[in-house]
Amino acid sequence: MKFLFNRQAPVKRKKPKKFEFIHSLNLKKYFTLLIVLFFSFSTTAQKTYKENEYLRKAKAIKYIDSKKAIYYYKKSIEKYKIEKDTFNLIHSISELADLYGHSVDYGNSYDLYWKALLLADQSKDDFSKATIYHALGWLYSFYQRDDEALKYFTLSHKLKEKLVAANEMDNGYIVSDYFALVNFYRVNGNYKMAKIYLDSCYISKQKTKNKANNGYIEAEAGFLAATDKKFDAAISKLLEAKNYFEKNDKSYLIIINSLLGNVYKMKGDYTQSEIYLEKSLALSKIYKSHANYKLMDHTALATVYSKSNKYKLAYFHANEAMTLNNKIFGRKSKNNQHLFEINDKYRIQKQKEKELLKEQHIKELESEENIWFLKSTIMIIVILFLIIYGHQLFKNIRRKHLAEKELLAKKQELELIKNSEILELKNKELTSSALQLIEKEEFIEKLKKSITENKENIDSTSINNMLKTIQGSSASNWKEFEARFTAVNQSFYKNLKEKYPDLGQTDLKICALVKLNFSSKDMSSLLGISFESVHTSRYRLRKKFKLDRNENLADFIASL
Structure with a gap:
C-alpha cells in the first residue's frame, strides 16, 4: 500500500490565552492529509511491474530504514535506465517519490514525480501518467493550491476512466480517485461533498474484482460519521479498521489511532483521546512512515491536555508541533524551497512546445501559397527525370548482366570441357600405370612358377631373393595407386564418405577401381584378394548403394 495520510479538519473551540499562539499556526497545513496514490499501485491491473533484487530489498525495509531503502530504490532506477525499461523505471522513480512523501520530504517527492511524469509523457504511458497525476494532486493540496489539486485529480480520473473502459486498468483505481476527493473536501471542511464522494467510493467498489472489506474507506466513513455526532458508529467503524490494519499493515495504525484520538476529542472524552494520540506517536x-502525523498528533495533544488542565504537557506538545511545523513548512525548510512557489515545469515545457509548433505552423501556412506551384513543378520535373533515368539505367544494367551471364556461361563450359579432358587423360594414365603393376605381378608369378618347375638346374634361392627385391606387396602397390588416384580425383573420396559414411576401406578401393573401369580380375591382382572376394565386395556395394538389378554400378559411381 502506498503511503496514505488522512487530513483532519480543525474543530474551532475557544482556547485559554496561554495557548493562543497555537492558532497562529496554519492548522489547515498541519492537518493536510497525505493520501498519495491510495490504491494506485495496490490493485491488480492489466499492466504489471517487474521486480528486481533492489526493489525487493527497498520495500522490505522502507518503513524501518528509509535511508537504506532510498539507496536500493536508486540502484533499481539505475538498473532500469541501463536496461532502457521505461515503464519500470517510472515505477521505481514513483516508489522513491512515495518514500520521500512518507518522510514529509515533499520537495524531493515533488521533483521525482515530475521527472516520472515527463518520462511517462514521452513514452505515451497513460497508465503511469494517471497514477502520477493522482500523486501530484495531493502534493499541490498540501500547500493549499486547491485549484491545481482538483485539476490533477480530475486529469487522473478522466485518464483512469479511459483506461478502465479499454480494460487496461482495474476499476479499483477509480475508487482511489473518489477516495482522494473524499479527503480533499473533508480537509476543506466541505463534509457534504466528502460524503457524496464516499458514496461514490462504495458504488464504484462494487464494480471491482476485489469486493472485500476495505479498511481505508471504512476509516474515512468512521470519521465522517463523527462529524454528524454519530460518535458510537464512528468509533465502531474505526475499531473495525484498526483490526483490519493489525493484520494487513501495522504501520497504518499510526493513522487509525490518530483518527480515534481526534474523534474522542470531538466527543469530549479527553482521557481516551490522550490514550489513542499517544499510541499514534x-x-x-x-x-518510519506517515511522518506528518507526528505534527498532527502533537497539535491535537496540545489541545487535549489544555482542556484537561495539564498545561505542562500541553506546552510540551505545542512546542513540538511548532518545531515540526517550522522544519516541514518553515521558510528555510526544503519543502518550501521546492514547493512554496511551485513551478509547473511540465506544464511550462508543454506550453512552450505548443507555442513553437503553433508559430511553425503559421509560418508554413504563410509560405505555402507562394511556393506551392514551384514545389509542384520541381517535383514533376524530378519525377519525370527519375523515370527516364531509371528506365535507361535498368536497360543498361539488364544488357550488361546478359552479356556477363553469356560470357560466364561460355567460360564455365570451356572450363568443364578442359577439366573433363584433363581428368580423362590422367585417369587413362593412372589405369595404364595400374595395369603395368598388374602385368609386373603376373610376370613375376609366371617366373616363380617356371623356376619351381626347373629348380634342379637353377639356384632357386638366389633367384627368389632377386625377385623379392623387385616384387612389391599388394599393400604397397595399392598405396602407390591410391596416392596417384587421389591426386587426380580430389573430391571423389570426400563425396563418397559424406553420402555413404558406413563404407569401409575395401568398399572405397573397389569404388575407385570401378570408376576407372577395371575388370574383376585386375582388381583382384591389384588388391591382392581372390576373384570371388571382388565379386562379393561389388555385391555388398550394390546393397549399400541400394541399387536395383537393372542399375549399373559403374554408371552410378561415375555420377558421384
Whole structure:
C-alpha cells in the first residue's frame, strides 16, 4: 500500500490565552492529509511491474530504514535506465517519490514525480501518467493550491476512466480517485461533498474484482460519521479498521489511532483521546512512515491536555508541533524551497512546445501559397527525370548482366570441357600405370612358377631373393595407386564418405577401381584378394548403394 495520510479538519473551540499562539499556526497545513496514490499501485491491473533484487530489498525495509531503502530504490532506477525499461523505471522513480512523501520530504517527492511524469509523457504511458497525476494532486493540496489539486485529480480520473473502459486498468483505481476527493473536501471542511464522494467510493467498489472489506474507506466513513455526532458508529467503524490494519499493515495504525484520538476529542472524552494520540506517536517511533502525523498528533495533544488542565504537557506538545511545523513548512525548510512557489515545469515545457509548433505552423501556412506551384513543378520535373533515368539505367544494367551471364556461361563450359579432358587423360594414365603393376605381378608369378618347375638346374634361392627385391606387396602397390588416384580425383573420396559414411576401406578401393573401369580380375591382382572376394565386395556395394538389378554400378559411381 502506498503511503496514505488522512487530513483532519480543525474543530474551532475557544482556547485559554496561554495557548493562543497555537492558532497562529496554519492548522489547515498541519492537518493536510497525505493520501498519495491510495490504491494506485495496490490493485491488480492489466499492466504489471517487474521486480528486481533492489526493489525487493527497498520495500522490505522502507518503513524501518528509509535511508537504506532510498539507496536500493536508486540502484533499481539505475538498473532500469541501463536496461532502457521505461515503464519500470517510472515505477521505481514513483516508489522513491512515495518514500520521500512518507518522510514529509515533499520537495524531493515533488521533483521525482515530475521527472516520472515527463518520462511517462514521452513514452505515451497513460497508465503511469494517471497514477502520477493522482500523486501530484495531493502534493499541490498540501500547500493549499486547491485549484491545481482538483485539476490533477480530475486529469487522473478522466485518464483512469479511459483506461478502465479499454480494460487496461482495474476499476479499483477509480475508487482511489473518489477516495482522494473524499479527503480533499473533508480537509476543506466541505463534509457534504466528502460524503457524496464516499458514496461514490462504495458504488464504484462494487464494480471491482476485489469486493472485500476495505479498511481505508471504512476509516474515512468512521470519521465522517463523527462529524454528524454519530460518535458510537464512528468509533465502531474505526475499531473495525484498526483490526483490519493489525493484520494487513501495522504501520497504518499510526493513522487509525490518530483518527480515534481526534474523534474522542470531538466527543469530549479527553482521557481516551490522550490514550489513542499517544499510541499514534509511539507507533511513529517504530515505523518510519506517515511522518506528518507526528505534527498532527502533537497539535491535537496540545489541545487535549489544555482542556484537561495539564498545561505542562500541553506546552510540551505545542512546542513540538511548532518545531515540526517550522522544519516541514518553515521558510528555510526544503519543502518550501521546492514547493512554496511551485513551478509547473511540465506544464511550462508543454506550453512552450505548443507555442513553437503553433508559430511553425503559421509560418508554413504563410509560405505555402507562394511556393506551392514551384514545389509542384520541381517535383514533376524530378519525377519525370527519375523515370527516364531509371528506365535507361535498368536497360543498361539488364544488357550488361546478359552479356556477363553469356560470357560466364561460355567460360564455365570451356572450363568443364578442359577439366573433363584433363581428368580423362590422367585417369587413362593412372589405369595404364595400374595395369603395368598388374602385368609386373603376373610376370613375376609366371617366373616363380617356371623356376619351381626347373629348380634342379637353377639356384632357386638366389633367384627368389632377386625377385623379392623387385616384387612389391599388394599393400604397397595399392598405396602407390591410391596416392596417384587421389591426386587426380580430389573430391571423389570426400563425396563418397559424406553420402555413404558406413563404407569401409575395401568398399572405397573397389569404388575407385570401378570408376576407372577395371575388370574383376585386375582388381583382384591389384588388391591382392581372390576373384570371388571382388565379386562379393561389388555385391555388398550394390546393397549399400541400394541399387536395383537393372542399375549399373559403374554408371552410378561415375555420377558421384
